[in-house]
Amino acid sequence: MIYTILTMVKWLSILLVALVLIIATGILLFLKFAPAFGGRPDAETLARIKASKHFNGKTFINIVPTHASTIEIENMAATDSSEDGHILWQFLFPPKGKNPSQPLVSHQLALADSDPHSSSALKEGEFIWLGHSTVLFRAEGKTLITDPVFHRASPVPLGGKPFAMTDSPRVADLPFIDVVLISHDHYDHLDHRAIKQLVQQNKAGHFYVPLGVKAHLIRWGVSADKITEFDWYEEIILSENTPTKLTPSNPALVGKSAQNKRQLTTHELRLVFTPTRHFSGRRIKGHRTTLWGSWVAQSNKLSVYFSGDGGYSAEFANIGKHYGPFDIAFVEDGAYNERWRDVHMLPEESAQAGFDLGAKVVLPIHWGKFDLSTHHWREPVLRLKQAVADGNTKVSPERQIKLATPRIGERFNLDNLPNGAWWETEKQIQMANTKLAKSSA
Ligand SMILES: [Zn+2]
Numbered sequence: 001m002i003y004t005i006l007t008m009v010k011w012l013s014i015l016l017v018a019l020v021l022i023i024a025t026g027i028l029l030f031l032k033f034a035p036a037f038g039g040r041p042d043a044e045t046l047a048r049i050k051a052s053k054h055f056n057g058k059t060f061i062n063i064v065p066t067h068a069s070t071i072e073i074e075n076m077a078a079t080d081s082s083e084d085g086h087i088l089w090q091f092l093f094p095p096k097g098k099n100p101s102q103p104l105v106s107h108q109l110a111l112a113d114s115d116p117h118s119s120s121a122l123k124e125g126e127f128i129w130l131g132h133s134t135v136l137f138r139a140e141g142k143t144l145i146t147d148p149v150f151h152r153a154s155p156v157p158l159g160g161k162p163f164a165m166t167d168s169p170r171v172a173d174l175p176f177i178d179v180v181l182i183s184h185d186h187y188d189h190l191d192h193r194a195i196k197q198l199v200q201q202n203k204a205g206h207f208y209v210p211l212g213v214k215a216h217l218i219r220w221g222v223s224a225d226k227i228t229e230f231d232w233y234e235e236i237i238l239s240e241n242t243p244t245k246l247t248p249s250n251p252a253l254v255g256k257s258a259q260n261k262r263q264l265t266t267h268e269l270r271l272v273f274t275p276t277r278h279f280s281g282r283r284i285k286g287h288r289t290t291l292w293g294s295w296v297a298q299s300n301k302l303s304v305y306f307s308g309d310g311g312y313s314a315e316f317a318n319i320g321k322h323y324g325p326f327d328i329a330f331v332e333d334g335a336y337n338e339r340w341r342d343v344h345m346l347p348e349e350s351a352q353a354g355f356d357l358g359a360k361v362v363l364p365i366h367w368g369k370f371d372l373s374t375h376h377w378r379e380p381v382l383r384l385k386q387a388v389a390d391g392n393t394k395v396s397p398e399r400q401i402k403l404a405t406p407r408i409g410e411r412f413n414l415d416n417l418p419n420g421a422w423w424e425t426e427k428q429i430q431m432a433n434t435k436l437a438k439s440s441a
Contacts, residue, residue, distance in 0.1 A: 036155035036192050037282050038185065038216030041290075045229060049211055052231050052291075054275075059288035060211075062277050064313050066342045068287070087337075090374050091159065097376045103164035104368070105425060106131075107409035111175040122175060122411070125302060127328070130169045131162070131369035131408040133189055135306065135330050140269045140299040141240065142178040146306045146330065148198065153188035153370050155282070160187060162369050163377070169409055171197040178205040179238070179271070183308025184280045184292035185213050188335075188370055195220045208236075208271055212290030216282070230273035232293055233322075240267035261322070264300045272296040274319045276310030278343050296323045305329040305357055309366065311342040312349035316356035325358030327414055328404070334367030334380040344373075347383035351391050354401050361417060362388065363404040368423075378423045381405060 041049065054060050090098065109130065111122055122128070127137040133147040150171050154160030162168065171194055180198070183189050190213070198204040199221040207217055207227045214227045228236070264270055274294045281287030296319070297304045305319070305326045320326075333350040344366075345353060354362040367380040385403060392400040406418040 034155060035219060036187075038192070039219035041212050041215045045212060045214055048229065048231070049289075052211060054232060054291070060280070060291050061288075062279075062313075063275055063315060064277060066277050066279070066311065068279050068340065068343055087339075087374055091371075094371060097378075098374070099371050100163050100377055103166050104408060105422065106165040106167045106169070107407055107411070108167040109169045109173040109409050111136075112173050123413075125413045126411055127363075127406075127413065128409060128411050129330075129363060129365065129406050131165075132334075132367070133183065133306075133308065133330075133332070133365045134169070135363075135365065136174070136177075137304065139297060139302050139304070140238075140267050142238070142269060143175055144179040144181060144297060145174070145177045146181045146295065147183055147189040147308070148174075148177075148180060148194045149188060149191040149369075150194045150197070151191050153186075153191070153372070155187065160370060160372070163371075165408060167409060171201060171203065174198075174203055176203055176205070179269075179297075180204050180207045181271070181295045181297070181306065182207065182209040182213055183276070183294060183306070184210055184278060185216055185282050185290050186280065186309065187282065188372065189308065190216065190282075192216070192220050195222065208273070208295075210273065210280070210291035210293055212280075216290075230293075231291065232273060232275040235270055235272040235296075237264065238269045238271065264298065266300060268299065270296070270298045272298075272323060274305075274323075275315050276308050277313045277315070278308070278310040294319070296326075298323065303327050305331075305359065307332045307353070307365070309344060312345045312353060314356075316353040320357040325360060328361040328363060329354055329357050329359035330363050330365045331357075331359070332366040333364035333384045334375075335370070335372035336375070336380070337373050347380050348387040350380075350384055351387035351401070354388065355391055355395065355399065358399070359401055361402045361404050361414065363406070368408060381423060 049055050122138045124138050129135055134149050135146045137144055152160045211229045211231050214229050217227050276294050278292040279288050280290045280292045294308045295306045303326045331350045333347050336344045336346050364384050388401050388403050404417045406412050407422045412418050
């Protein structure tokens with residue numbers, strides 16, 4: 001009897017060890033080979049990275065000292081570890097209001113296969129915000145998209161799930177995109193499934209990406225000749241007949257003025273990769289080995305700024321001085337927290353960034369799609385609205401900012417700015433449901 005029990009214990013132990021080994025090997029193989037993590041830069045990119053003024057030999061560095069979170073600050077005495085536990089708890093079990101209680105009412109995106117000359121096609125000067133940092137617009141006969149994200153903002157089926165919507169935008173509903181602008185390689189900005197779909201559905205012309213990001217796209221099927229990597233303040237001018245032919249112009253300009261900025265002619269589009277105060281990385285290790293930033297897109301009729309991610313810094317005024325004023329600025333406003341304020345602005349700072357840039361219109365991005373911080377899902381837009389209103393009382397009328405707040409998927413142009421409080425509809429539904437639940441109790 002004892003012998004039988006001992007044999008059973010022995011075999012169970014072997015089985016347990018084998019199981020642990022199999023799981024550990026699986027995790028290691030996943031971390032090493034899962035496509036979501038992207039690729040490693042080739043020799044050409046590595047040479048450019050090493051030559052960059054913003055690379056310190058190991059990682060890219062911000063223009064001003066920056067910590068990804070207070071956890072990084074050497075003086076840990078200032079950090080309350082119970083607060084970290086509280087934040088983690090809120091991610092695992094979001095309190096009421098942190099996520100919408102009902103599917104967000106969004107507009108259907110139905111631009112697939114549309115003839116650019118048809119009445120339903122996206123028209124010159126039209127914009128569509130697709131939630132978080134994805135914006136579709138048309139300028140100088142080209143269709144542009146920023147940070148195309150259409151799936152979960154996570155490499156694993158945990159966390160980063162998009163909010164439910166009545167019409168969730170899909171890659172299949174997009175028109176052909178001439179210009180894909182990527183701000184950095186974080187999961188909520190660079191969606192490997194969306195990139196694969198753009199390639200498979202033959203929907204993307206050319207990708208303009210930060211230095212080091214080309215390798216990720218190649219891993220997901222984009223051909224190398226369709227990708228151009230940028231360092232900060234590098235720019236190109238796309239012309240009518242050569243939509244992907246590059247005209248390198250200004251070298252890195254941090255802290256200097258763009259004296260050589262030339263006047264654009266009709267059908268030309270200038271793209272400039274501008275700095276932000278942020279970081280990068282898709283793996284547990286190796287953060288900041290690819291660059292991060294924001295984009296300026298300009299024609300002789302339209303001037304657009306797209307912020308990507310970043311904390312507040314004096315660089316917004318610098319960008320405004322070089323390339324402003326902007327007809328519209330898509331400015332990060334969401335997923336903030338005092339603890340990572342260096343790398344994600346608070347709404348009041350987002351408003352200030354709009355004033356620094358010389359933006360005529362600010363459209364808040366980085367909210368309305370993912371639950372990536374601890375605040376209520378509506379808080380970013382409410383705080384920004386107040387901060388812009390306060391700011392407008394302190395500046396001259398020509399420097400005042402208009403706020404654009406379209407629904408997800410809603411098409412608009414600068415003469416017809418959407419400014420409804422659509423997020424309140426969701427609040428009303430929620431209140432009605434609570435009332436109903438109480439009366440039936
Ligand atoms: Zn980011």
